[in-house]
Amino acid sequence: MAETRFMKGNEALGEAAIRAGLQGYFGYPITPQSEVVEYLALQEPNHNYVLIQAESELAAVNMVYGAAAAGARVMTTTSSPGFSLMQEGISYIACSELPCVFANIVRGGPGLGTIQPSQSDYFQATKGGGHGDYHLIVLGPNSVQETVDHIYLAFELADKYRSPVMLLSDGAIGQMMEKVVLPDPIEYKPDKPWATTGKTPDRERNIITSLFIQAEIMEQRNLKLQEKFKKITENEVRYEEYKLDDVEYIIVSFGLCSRISKKVVDQARESGIKMGLFRPITLWPFPTKPIEELASINSVKCFISVEMNAGQMVEDVKLSVNGKKPVYFYGRTGGIVPTPDEIINHIKENLL
């Protein structure tokens, strides 16, 4: 039954996964994400999923590989350094086309960095991250509610496209408590004839591999993947527009930053500045076309990408705007969350 609760982001993420029919969870503790594995450990006796606290993120991602290829609905969660460790495995998973869900509750890097929230893994999440040509479907929730909704969506998209899907969240959304409506639990029945469940006489053996040693065959696999990425790009772009009628200044922001930017827009509007917000919800596929269309509107003066990093998504905004309008950037790094005042002051001093 759908149910309203007041929950911490990471715990809500775990609860959503259970309700979405989770069968296997493999994870390794890391701040600010550990509540997910702790919550799932606490709830384990009441449900049918398997939980393993792996010996490392390397092991966790490869347990995900094995379990996903066995046909199960599986997930792992981590934070930035752990996500780096998973990259080889994710590349294998993308090439072998295994449906599974990742969540990266990002903390500030590089290096061991900080445990404070950040968006500095945007490049790693949206450009592939591991070796080879591939993409994950990347969702950028901006609230506890959306974290829950995106977990459902992520599992659905993973199965639909036989693709890994990830939530690129951050330490603030993972740690904050908000009201959340938890959807009805799903009774998950996998339908995966390709899974390695034991060869029966009625079918050929199933092989899960990312090895295609002949260049011609490997190219075919790449073309197949690219075809899929194209289909995803055509069908799965999601975004939110806020106060974009009559707009002159467009902030582009995702995740936590988009909530701060909404406040910035409201304050700007109060002082008569025609500002609006464009929020990518899918970070890959990136909403290139809608931004391109906005850039073609005469009254639009410029775009400002506001991020909690040194300027990553701004590159995708520039590619989308494609030279039609100036694109600026404002960001804070190292786990600092910018305030609405500093953003609006920056815009007023530099761009108006």
Add this chain to the structure above:
Amino acid sequence: MKPGYEQIYKRPETLLPKRMHYCPGCFHSTIHKIIMEIVEEWDIQDKVIGVCPVGCSVFAYDYLDIDMQEAAHGRAAAVATGIKRMLPDKIVFSYQGDGDLAAIGTAETIHACNRGENFTFIFINNGIYGMTGGQMAPTTLEGQKTTTSPYGREPATTGMPIKMSELVSQLISVAYVERVSCNTPANTRKAKRAIEKAFKIQMKGLGTTFIEVVSNCPSNWKCTPEESLEWIKEKALPYFPLGVFKEPAKEEVE
């Protein structure tokens, strides 16, 4: 079959009739065959799921007519863990070389064993990195020449060959550890019995089963297949003695 003749040996049907990429004399093909003989004799093709490593046996799935997954280098134990936990009624095995299991994948090996993951390791110890052209493995013998120990393995800087069977048999959750070889017909039969026993123990859910096969690599040892058998007898087996390191009580298995 001609009248008066009796067929006493054949390739198991589950071992696909393909020309293998393995070098002449390599034990990989022998070990593939004994696994598939078990699959056929026990009629468990629908129950077995294998995990192949990165190494010479990366293409094992080309020959074994069962469902298989290809794991990243060193991660076969984690992959097998994921499969077995999702499909606890299946018989799952990982098939790994010494670089895979005892160098890059040591953590996964030890922790799968320590959790008592209920699958079977088939560990092919040939003392060298076969696939990448004969570099030193953690199991390379003292003084043994490889492309990265061209003057012979030097224990002062590279340590001594790691004894994985001895190591994992220390872990409480491990049920069965045996070291076998395929250097003689008798030893090959023993190797088959060991894998059978491991599968049986796995089906009983008694814990991790670990079969180490002291293997060869004529190509990278730069010798003939016959000489490689000699090397196993004279050099490898004195350091890696064959035998059972740990097993459950008989009543538990039968």
